[in-house]
Amino acid sequence: MYYYAMSKKVQSPWASRDLSAVSCYGHSMEIVSDKSVSFPRIHALERDVIDQIAAGEVLERPAHLVKELVENSLDAQSRLVEVEVRDGGRYVKVSDDGHGMAKEDLALALERHSTSKIQNSDDLWKLKSFGFRGEALAAASSVSQLTVHSRAQGSSEGYWIRSEFGSLGDLRQRSRDLGTTIEVEELFSNVPARLKFLKSAQSEVSQIKKVLKAIALSHPEVTFKLKVEGQMTLFFPQHLHMKDRAQDVLKANLYEVNFTDETFRLNILYSSARDTQKSSQNIWVFVQSRWVLDKSIQAAIMDAYRNLLMHGEYPTCVVRLEILPDLVDVNIHPTKSQVKFQNPSNVFRLVQNVLRKGLEQSENKNVESMATHFSQGVESSSQGQASFAESEGAFLGWQETQYKTKTFPPAPSMDLEQKVASPVEVTNMASKGFWSQLQVLGQANLTYILAQSSRALYLIDQHAAHERVLFEKIMGDWKTGRVEVQNYLIPLVLDFESHMIEALQKVEESLGQFGILFDLLSPESIAIRSGPAIMKESAISEALSRLVHQLTHTQSDFAFEKAMGDLAASLACHSAIRAGQSLSSEEMKALLSEMDRDHFSTYCPHGRPVYQEMTFTSLDREFGRIV
Ligand code: ADP
Ligand code: MG
DSSP, X not given: OEEEEEESSSOXXXXXXXXXXXXXXXXXXXXXXXXXXXXXXXXXXOHHHHHHHHHHHHOSSHHHHHHHHHHHHHHTTOSEEEEEEEGGGTEEEEEEOSOOOOTTHHHHHTSTTOOSSOSSGGGGGGOOSSOOSSOHHHHHHHTSEEEEEEEOTTOSOOEEEEEETTEEOOOEEOOOOSEEEEEEESTXXXXXXXXXXXXXXXXXXXXXXXXXHHHHHHOTTSEEEEEETTEEEEEEOOOSSHHHHHHHHHOSOOEEEXXXXXXXXXXXXXXXXXXXXXXXXXXXXXXXXXXOOOHHHHHXXXXXTTTTSOTTOBOOEEEEEEEOGGGEEOOSSTTOOOOEESSHHHHHHHHHHHHHHHHHHHHHHHHHHHHHHHHHOSSOTTSOOOOHHHHTTGGGGOOTTOOSOOOOOOOOOOOHHHHXXXXXXXXXXXXXXXXXXXXXXXEETTTEEEEEOSSEEEEEEHHHHHHHHHHHHHHHHHHHTOOOEEEEEEEEEEEOOHHHHHHHHHTHHHHHHTTOEEEEEETTEEEEEEEETTSOHHHHHHHHHHHHHHHHHOOSTTHHHHHHHHHHHHHHHHHSOOTTOOOOHHHHHHHXXXXXXXXXXXXXXXXXXXXXXXXXXXXXXXXXXXX
C-alpha cells in the first residue's frame, strides 16, 4: 500500500523518507512506503480536557453562560435576578434571591453531571426545571475563575467557594442575604482558541441582552436587571400580566389571543400587520417556557400574516406554547434551544389558526376603533351614553353636505381580550360599516379615493383596496364552494411530468371546488374541462403550472392553501381596478362598502396598506391652528 502526498514548494513531512516522485496533473506526487508510519493509540481523556469539550458545547459564548446562570436562578424560585457584565461578557455576575444552596452542595454544584433537578431517566419526560444536565457550572468553572456564594433557606450563614479554571479551593464562610451569587471572571482565558471566536464586546453584549429579554418575556413574575460596565442597561420590573411585560421588553403595541384544550395551552402576543419590523428578530417562541428556535412555529407565524405583510416585513410576535410533556422532547440539544414535537404539523396548524383568527379580530378592532372615534366626535362623553340598540344606527345621521365634525352616539364596541378568550372564535364585526359610512369627497390623481369621517381624512388606494376585496371573495368562494364556473367548449390539454400529475390528483377535490375539473388523458397529460369564470382561459395553464411547482417543491402541510392564496392574489391583481382609471362617485361608494365585508380590507393581498389616515387634529397642528 502507498500514501500519496501532494507537494508543491512545501517540504513534505515525509521528504526524508524513501521516495520516488511521479508527476500528476501538474503537481509532483510522491509515493511513500508506509513501513515506518505509526498511528495514534486510544487512551482516556484527562478530566480538564473533557470539561473543556463539554464547555464548548454548552458555553460557546458569554450569552450562553448568562442564560445558564439566569435559568439556574429561575429554577431556584427567585423573584429578583441581577446580572452584571463587563468586558463583553468575559466578566459575568448573576445574583438572585432564590432558595440558595446548602453548604455541602456548593462544591458538588461544580461537579459534572451533578444536579438537584432530576433523579432518574423517567424524570427527563416530566421536566419542570430549565436545568437537568448538571453541566453548566462544571463547564463554566473549567474555563474561568468562578466563585459561588450562597445562603440556603433555613441557614443563618452564607458560604462561598472558588474554582480557578477547574481546581477547587476551600469552602469559606461569609454572610449574605438568602440566595446565590455566581461570579465568573477571566472567562475563556485558558482556552485561547475559544477567545478567538468571540465577537466584539458590543456584539457579545447585544447577544446577552437578547437572552435576557427572552427570559424576561417568559417570566413576567420576576424582576430582571442588567448592568453593562456598571451602567443599568435593562430593567424589567415584575408584572402580573404577560402583556405588560411584553410591552416593557418589546416596546410595541400588542394584541393578545389565547387557546386552551386538553393538549395545548397557547398564548400569543402580536402586533398589527401595520406595525412591522425589517427583520424577524422580534419573533419570539417559547415552548414549555423555554426560548427555542423552531422553524415550523416561525413559519406558522409568518403564514398567519400571509398576504398582510410586504416582502421583507416581519411582525412583532411572542408565541408561548405549553404542551403535554409526553408530546415534546426538550432534551435534544446541548443548549436546549431546540425541541422536538411528536406531531409538528399539529403545532404548526394550531399556531397558524389561532394567530390568524386573532389577527382577523384585531384588524377589525382597529377599523372599529376608528369607527368609535368617528362616532364620538369632539364633544364625546358628556351627553348620556346611548344604549346598544339606539346606537345600531349610529352612522345613519351623516349627511352628504356635512363637512364639519358632528357628534354621534358611540358605536357598540367589543372587548378583544374577552372575545378571543379560549377557545378562539371569530365574529365578523366589520358589518358595522366603517368604510361605507365615510363621506366620499372625490378621486385624486385617478388613483386615490379621498374621503372623510368626522375625525380624519382618508386616502384610499383604489387598486389595492379592490384587489383585497377580490382576493377575499375568491378565497371565500373557493372555501365555500361557490365559485362561478365556466365550462370550456374545447378542453384544454396540458402536459406535466407524471409525479406532477400525481400531485394534482391529490388536490383534485379542492381544485374542483375552485371550478377546475380535469380528466386524465395519459400518465403525463390532462384535459381541463372547466375553470373559474373569473380566470381567463389563457391564464389557466400558467396558473396550474405554478401551482404544481409549489405543490411539489414545498413540504409544508399548507402548501396547497398557500399556493391557492398566491393564485387568488394574482387573479385579484389582474382583475382589480387599476390606478389611472376614473371612478364615479357611485363606484367609489360601492368599493368602500365592499371593504366593510372583509377582515383584512386594510391591506392589499401583497401586504401593502390600502389607506392613509390624516386626523384633523394633526392637520390643525400642521397648520398651526393648535399647538
Ligand atoms: P443543572 O442546572 O442542570 O442542574 P448546573 O450546573 O447549572 O446544572 O447547576 C448544578 C446545581 O447547582 C443545580 O442543580 C442546583 O442545585 C445548583 N444551583 C446552581 N445555581 C443555583 C442558584 N442560582 N440557586 C440555587 N441553586 C443553584
Ligand atoms: Mg443549570
